[in-house]
Amino acid sequence: MYYLSTRGNKERITASQAIIKGLSDDGGLYVPSKFPDLRDELKNLCTLDYSQLAFYILSKFLVDFSEAELKSCIKSAYDNKFDSTEITPLKKINNNYFLELYHGPTLAFKDIALTLLPHLLNTSIKKNNIDKDILILTATSGDTGKAALEGFKNIDGIKISVFFPEDGVSPIQKLQMKTQDGNNVFVAGIKGNFDDAQSAVKEIFSDNEFNELLDKKGFTLSSANSINIGRLLPQIIYYFHSYFNLVNNKEIKLFDKVNFVVPTGNFGDILAGYYAKEMGLPVNKLICASNENNVLYDFFKTGEYNKNRDLKLTTSPSMDILISSNLERLLFEISNRDSNIINKLIYDLNNKGHYKISNNMRDNLDTFIGYYATDDNVAETINHVFEKYNYLIDTHTAVAYYCLEKYKNKTQNRSKSIILSTASPFKFSKDVLKSLGYNSDNLDDFEIINKLSSITNTTIPNPINALKTKIILHENLYESFELKSAIKNYLGI
Numbered sequence: 001m002y003y004l005s006t007r008g009n010k011e012r013i014t015a016s017q018a019i020i021k022g023l024s025d026d027g028g029l030y031v032p033s034k035f036p037d038l039r040d041e042l043k044n045l046c047t048l049d050y051s052q053l054a055f056y057i058l059s060k061f062l063v064d065f066s067e068a069e070l071k072s073c074i075k076s077a078y079d080n081k082f083d084s085t086e087i088t089p090l091k092k093i094n095n096n097y098f099l100e101l102y103h104g105p106t107l108a109f110k111d112i113a114l115t116l117l118p119h120l121l122n123t124s125i126k127k128n129n130i131d132k133d134i135l136i137l138t139a140t141s142g143d144t145g146k147a148a149l150e151g152f153k154n155i156d157g158i159k160i161s162v163f164f165p166e167d168g169v170s171p172i173q174k175l176q177m178k179t180q181d182g183n184n185v186f187v188a189g190i191k192g193n194f195d196d197a198q199s200a201v202k203e204i205f206s207d208n209e210f211n212e213l214l215d216k217k218g219f220t221l222s223s224a225n226s227i228n229i230g231r232l233l234p235q236i237i238y239y240f241h242s243y244f245n246l247v248n249n250k251e252i253k254l255f256d257k258v259n260f261v262v263p264t265g266n267f268g269d270i271l272a273g274y275y276a277k278e279m280g281l282p283v284n285k286l287i288c289a290s291n292e293n294n295v296l297y298d299f300f301k302t303g304e305y306n307k308n309r310d311l312k313l314t315t316s317p318s319m320d321i322l323i324s325s326n327l328e329r330l331l332f333e334i335s336n337r338d339s340n341i342i343n344k345l346i347y348d349l350n351n352k353g354h355y356k357i358s359n360n361m362r363d364n365l366d367t368f369i370g371y372y373a374t375d376d377n378v379a380e381t382i383n384h385v386f387e388k389y390n391y392l393i394d395t396h397t398a399v400a401y402y403c404l405e406k407y408k409n410k411t412q413n414r415s416k417s418i419i420l421s422t423a424s425p426f427k428f429s430k431d432v433l434k435s436l437g438y439n440s441d442n443l444d445d446f447e448i449i450n451k452l453s454s455i456t457n458t459t460i461p462n463p464i465n466a467l468k469t470k471i472i473l474h475e476n477l478y479e480s481f482e483l484k485s486a487i488k489n490y491l492g493i
Contacts, residue, residue: 233275
């Protein structure tokens with residue numbers, strides 16, 4: 001097992017090297033040289049708990065990690081930072097299954113990978129005898145930033161810079177980042193949207209002159225975004241774990257196929273589901289659930305990806321994205337790993353703002369189907385699910401639920417479906433409260449949270465309560481073209 005770039009340079013590197021670098025020298029994303037085939041192992045894997053399953057799956061990909069190293073990383077990640085011993089509990093609500101991925105320290109699905117990645121990276125640094133400090137450079141649409149900051153804070157030899165769209169995250173997401181403590185963290189808002197921040201960060205990774213300067217000053221770049229293979233691989237685990245949960249609870253038989261419904265922006269979470277299917281998980285459909293920034297819906301419907309449209313600020317801000325970075329990894333697979341095709345598609349995207357895939361590539365997309373939800377659909381869904389089932393969901397999960405209902409109505413498919421519930425409703429309390437029919441005018445963020453808790457008889461998560469007394473530590477605000485200067489100032493170079 002080694003790692004290669006989607007864009008076809010001759011690099012063949014180890015897992016630990018790929019985790020350190022984050023992005024290939026040619027701008028491509030690292031992918032595994034093959035997918036382990038677990039079909040014959042499914043019966044034995046059913047009995048494993050989350051950490052045991054994590055070790056089994058990751059050991060197939062991270063082959064240059066020793067058993068002791070990998071087990072130590074997993075033990076450090078999946079401990080009492082999570083408020084559920086299951087790490088990712090599965091809740092049956094009516095005939096649907098909600099995979100609750102928000103029981104970690106920052107109340108979002110990003111915690112699953114970003115509690116583990118710092119330990120994988122630290123081990124990788126030692127394994128490769130890196131004598132420079134690692135600078136983690138990350139753009140966030142809301143959840144990755146806080147999860148990365150929390151995971152990497154106060155780790156020796158690593159500094160982390162997080163950039164977020166100033167007006168494109170929820171008030172709680174912004175507060176989580178701006179109050180982040182740690183002696184190695186830097187947080188800044190960007191005047192612009194997530195795509196502006198993400199493009200600026202990617203440009204820095206490919207700027208040879210800037211990287212040479214960092215190298216001279218004793219730093220090397222890495223990423224905590226899902227462009228980093230060390231972020232993506234841990235997300236495969238909960239697909240298998242939730243499937244085995246259904247088997248063990250006799251909701252399905254082993255080898256029955258299930259659907260996974262994934263609220264999707266940057267395409268990392270749903271790509272992990274595709275990787276799981278390639279490894280042998282019995283998947284019927286991966287339902288790509290978009291909000292009104294439905295560029296992925298159009299792609300799956302027409303085969304054309306077109307970012308030439310206005311970005312809409314929605315009630316599901318973590319999905320307010322028009323350039324889905326991880327889609328490049330899927331394109332690589334459906335083109336039969338033809339990097340010449342990838343380079344042409346990426347060239348068209350960068351220079352024309354759109355590309356169209358061939359009919360042969362479209363034929364390889366049959367696992368996926370896309371739907372989208374408007375903000376009105378989201379509000380109605382939150383209200384419906386709470387009123388009917390007394391179950392509170394956030395705006396992103398509501399996008400997924402609505403899209404699943406559309407899929408059921410259009411296809412009459414009878415496969416069991418697992419909805420990936422990606423964030424606590426308290427991270428988006430204003431819009432959730434409004435969806436339930438309550439006015440939040442003249443209420444501050446914490447009054448809204450208290451009202452939501454009182455009305456729904458739902459306990460406010462501890463990480464939200466703790467924010468009430470935290471001090472704002474980061475007031476930085478930059479244009480997207482100023483990121484290099486911001487980083488230089490932060491590093492003192």
